[in-house]
Amino acid sequence: MQAVRVAELLTVGEFARLTHLTVKALRHYHDVGVLEPAWIDPSTSYRYYTAEQVEPAQLVRRLREVRMPVDGVRRVVSAADPAARDAMIAAHLDVLRQELTATAAAVGSLRALLTGSSAGELTFRQAGEEQCLMIDGDVDQDSLTPWCAMAYPLLYEVAGRWGLTPAGPAGALYAFEWFQAGGPVTAFLPVAAPPDGERVARPDGGGVRWGVLPAQALAVAVHAGPCRDLDQTYGVLGRQVLERGVGASGPVRELYLVTSADTDDPARLRTEVCWPVTPSSLSL
Known part of the structure; x- marks a missing residue:
């Protein structure tokens, strides 16, 4: 040189x-x-x-x-192309934003755990039989969120297409075994059903089926906040049911009273956790 x-x-x-x-x-x-x-x-x-x-x-x-x-x-x-260079940087920044969001949620969850459970007071009630639109899935815990993001809009879309009026909050059924390794989950939407003849004649809609939510005695606690912290409410509710010796067979129900479709504030979300109990527990 x-x-x-x-x-x-x-x-x-x-x-x-x-x-x-x-x-x-x-x-x-x-x-x-x-x-x-x-x-x-x-x-x-x-x-x-x-x-x-x-x-x-x-x-x-x-x-x-x-x-x-x-x-x-x-x-x-x-990178020779400035646009390609900027796209690579933007993609990395998107990953960082997702990581920051997940970290912030984890920090909030830990703080909630340290300051006490977000579970409401335990109550007992007798739930009546309900006609529902249902979707069944074989789902593990890691894939539950995207599965729900598919299932619930589809339930409401099919209800609207069939002219059915929702008769209560949407929810889900989880067998006790699901919490160990995943498995069958049923998403449901209670509806004011038409006469049986009309109901049978209606076509299936993307895996949506008719179903009956059976009558069940339930111990109920309302969870305040995001679903990622539901384990706290499950812990409080399940422990009390087990201590009282009133647990019954059947799936746990979750009812989504206030969802992300209703509010942008995670603190305002409300989920009802319903644990099956024996009918005699209703008199406690």
Whole structure:
């Protein structure tokens, strides 16, 4: 390289001062192919950079500060198309936002656990038989949220298409075994059903079927807040049922009194947890 060009180059120390990247970091980014020096003196192995490399180096530092993997940083820095580069950065920022949202929810959940349960007072009631539209699924805990996001809009859509009026809040049935390893779940929507002849004649709608929610004695507690904290209400309710020795067979019911379709405030969400109990417990 000509002497005049060498004089225009920045030493690694000068470049470090301009970019706030340490000499050690610059050596690492060179080794992994993220930020190559403009020239390496073959006799001394000293590395030199150009002023035009300052901005890419500053970008590298910021991408690493937001935890972009080295492979991703390499792709961003080497992208010839600015639009493609910006799209890769935007995709990583979206991942970060999702992680921050999940972390904030986990922090809120932990605080709620430390400050006490969000379960309401335990009550007993006799639920009557109800005609419902139902959807059955074989669902584990990890896939429950997307399954519900499919099931409940479909229940309301089919009810509207068939001219059926919802007669109560939507809910779900969970067998006790579901909490161990997942399995059958039934989403339901109580409706004011038409006469039997009309009902039989109506076609199926995307897996939606007619069903009957049987009469059942229930111990009930209202959970305030997001469903991710339902375990607190289950713990309070189930413990009291077990301590009183009034538990009965049959699935647990959840009734979604206030959902995310009704409010943007997670603190206003309300879910009724209904534990099957013996009829004699209604007199307690």
